Amino acid sequence: MKSKILLSLLTIGSLLSCKAQTLPLNTSFFDIPNGAYIKDTNNELNPYTGTYKANFNGNEITLFIIKQEHKLEESSQKNYYMDALVIKYIVKNSSGIILQDTQNNNLNIAALYSTDIDSTENIISFVYSGTNCNVGFGGIKLKKLNSTQISWEYRPNDITTTAAKCPPTLDTTIYLPETKDLIFTKQ
Template identity: 70%
Template structure:
């Protein structure tokens, strides 16, 4: 083979390898069993955009403020595969009626609170890791009602068992509203 043919063959091989190594981009609502390792789940249709912002609600005398942001290409690690996904991330502050902060997760990276699915139109499901000793972990669903309001539903899992495994010196109170159909208003 002459030098020109060898270079052309090497270039063609390189191009084919680059194309085959590109990460697969899939819609954000792709089923878990259909996501290949290394894929990127993207918010292609901007389904997350209407949820981004700061929202407030009052529940049982407490003011709850949600700070919802979008994180592109969040690494999702599991025992079966790793992949990247666009996600909504929530940080929050809960204050009592006197304005005293009961819980603030704005600078806490141990508490995970991020979107995991779109179970219905205008609805986003979130995984919440809970706080101390994972107390309060569970799923939270937010449904977009209109341009300024979202509806909240939170059902924590196995509170008693989780709290009983926690040292007595740690706060195991759940400060997030354990309720359905609580309306948060965009600020």
């Protein structure tokens, strides 16, 4: 009888200890235990959601920013879940022809999601996986200027080396605006 009670207590204890730890958004990567959940407890991501438009070098760029809860983040060091902003986008030229559309993209090609938030500066940092062969991989920062405008900064990593390794049949054009201080307006 004692062994059944002991076994039951051990089972309950192990189940309780397996519960994922919930941490706030600004938790440092090094402080996140495997299996944790980085939660937007203060709804800091919500003001950035929506549809935004801007024009750059004759192209119209439309950003569709949504909040995804429990997004799985996998790395070689650990796996955890986080609330993140995910950006899908459409880039059209001056004739209205779609150059790139990631709205229905469920692959890691052109994936764009938030990784960090600086609440004091109203800046959210994103990682961009790049397009074919990861061309354009880099960082994007969005700064909330007011309730209807965000400022965009995109800094891709080395493009020429990455593009040289890509088959010539694949499009390695970066359609996102490579610039700083581009203003997007909420629609």
